Amino acid sequence: MERYHDSLDRKFGHFDSRKHRQLIPQGLNYQIAKANITKIIQIPTCGYKKNKNMQKIVEYKVIYFDYIFIQHVKRIREKQGLSQEQLSLKMGLSKSFVGSVENLKERHKYSTRHITLLANALGYANISKLMNIPTPEFDKVKLTIQVTLNKSGTKTISSEVINITPF
Numbered sequence: 001m002e003r004y005h006d007s008l009d010r011k012f013g014h015f016d017s018r019k020h021r022q023l024i025p026q027g028l029n030y031q032i033a034k035a036n037i038t039k040i041i042q043i044p045t046c047g048y049k050k051n052k053n054m055q056k057i058v059e060y061k062v063i064y065f066d067y068i069f070i071q072h073v074k075r076i077r078e079k080q081g082l083s084q085e086q087l088s089l090k091m092g093l094s095k096s097f098v099g100s101v102e103n104l105k106e107r108h109k110y111s112t113r114h115i116t117l118l119a120n121a122l123g124y125a126n127i128s129k130l131m132n133i134p135t136p137e138f139d140k141v142k143l144t145i146q147v148t149l150n151k152s153g154t155k156t157i158s159s160e161v162i163n164i165t166p167f
């Protein structure tokens with residue numbers, strides 16, 4: 001019987017779960033990770049000096065509306081000077097909730113229940129003002145993200161969306 005790791009290796013190239021554990025959310029099995037992460041590519045940095053950070057390209061398949069709405073709420077949160085933890089607590093949820101939603105590696109997202117909680121926590125009297133975002137052009141998109149990890153490759157320092165393509 002084939003190990004699941006072997007099928008990931010064939011699809012993505014070598015995929016060592018210990019090396020890439022920061023790219024798979026804790027508690028998720030490889031089936032879910034496989035559905036979310038489409039490709040991991042390591043990018044060599046200048047000269048491979050030991051003090052340089054490691055960069056990787058990661059692709060995620062997401063619902064475009066969820067991505068747009070999460071980014072919209074994040075901009076509002078930052079503009080109001082609220083941390084992820086503060087917004088979570090104002091919503092009456094666990095302090096890590098907003099951080100989980102904003103983290104693309106995790107599968108959490110805002111539900112219709114959360115929209116009311118967000119509107120109240122962010123000071124919107126009308127939900128439609130919170131939802132003032134353009135209608136997404138596509139249903140699903142593939143996000144290509146450049147992730148910068150520390151030199152040992154165990155912690156994400158920064159991530160930047162470098163491409164959004166429909167699928």
